[in-house]
Amino acid sequence: MAHVLRNTGKRAAGWLISHSARQYRYRNCLFVLAHMRCGSTALSNILCSRPDVSGYGETHVRHDGRAALGQLALNQLRRGGRKPQADYLFDKVLHSRYDLEAPPEFFHARAVFMVRRPGDAIRSIVKLFRRVGKNEYRTQEAAAAYYVERLAALETLWRRFPPDRRIGLTHKALLRDPARQLAAISARLKLVPPLVNRYDSPPASRQGGGGDPLTSGRYARIEPRLHDPHADAPLEIPPELAAQCEDRYLRLCDLYSEDRGKA
Template structure:
């Protein structure tokens, strides 16, 4: 019991030291993009998508690049750029581990991008920061047939009509965000199908769009938050550590007329995002 208490005290003390270190570096400066001891500002990277879109897979692929740090949905409600400080604190606490002496490298805070994914319409209390030159967005869409069935499985308390209502309203909001940002240099549009079937093209697009020092891989790191509820996918194959292309069997089936309505929203949103963002299919030759 005594040894257990000592270990617990050491763990609590270690956690306090780590969190105080992050707070000091992040909160000492007023700028929402700067921290102390670092000359270059951070860039904020949002995955703007909807539930069951493949956003957890994309998050893990992005986060395995040394220039990017994140872990999934932070559920922060953003009222202004000042909330990016909260994002930094959450990400650096959740996305890294300090268990071994070699983990001391995690104190460097060297990444170029701080990543969050936003899947719901109530997370942006203000939209003014979306036009910031330090904010980059990746829009991710998935066709409605599997999206709706998967959402229905995830949220069994919702009716088919409520599932469709979420999907349609979310895609409409994504159109609004793209039009507001209105920057092909800071917004990229990809689909779930492209991520699985045109993977190399997507990876090249991500590399050019984000200007990372390294490219991207189908193999990704498993985080301590991987598979956790309210952070990301906990029903799929996310813990495999690599892309799995065989679709998971779904119990739910959505009425064809509702799928058709979802398809209308998908096509409309795709057209808008293709106009206001850089679509992956046209990324060849694009340099950030």
């Protein structure tokens, strides 16, 4: 009962805030839409280190209408990530329960899509949940099921964004050449001045599910890295699930690559 009342209060407060100023529109939002353990925290930190972007990372706000933007601003204020004069409201969404019921206005935002190859991502998800003592994704099979579902949702979301309001990239590409990927994001989403490879890691991005609690705080930039030789080791999951993971990954890579080619 207390949980229901608390959520109702948050929704009411969100509605009031969202109707208090014209800035609370999805066209003024900047999103990272991705899955867990794909490098999204580092990119979020770069975006949120800008004075024109208000946010810190993943807020766990359900985007189902304009009231969500009031909740987003309230969450940022509570976690120390609110910049009232910023041009953009930021959120990172890694779970489909938060964007499954996205309204048409949601797709007026600017969005960066990210994906990481299944072997790397699934091992990293399992490692994280074991380290923090949570049971939800402590097995490769559970993490792989999440991966397949989330990538399918990302493909659906991708197709609904106008080409000039979205860009997709892989974790591998971001780590191989951060400067090139940041320049591409800046050009496509018309971010002025362009993104630069440096950031401050806010405490809120490392706590309470806001981002990466393991390594984010150690860095102030995206450090270029080459291919991990352990990434090609087979996962300990059913073959059909492994095939689904690979298929979903390649589908998104093809969409992102095709989109870059048309730019």
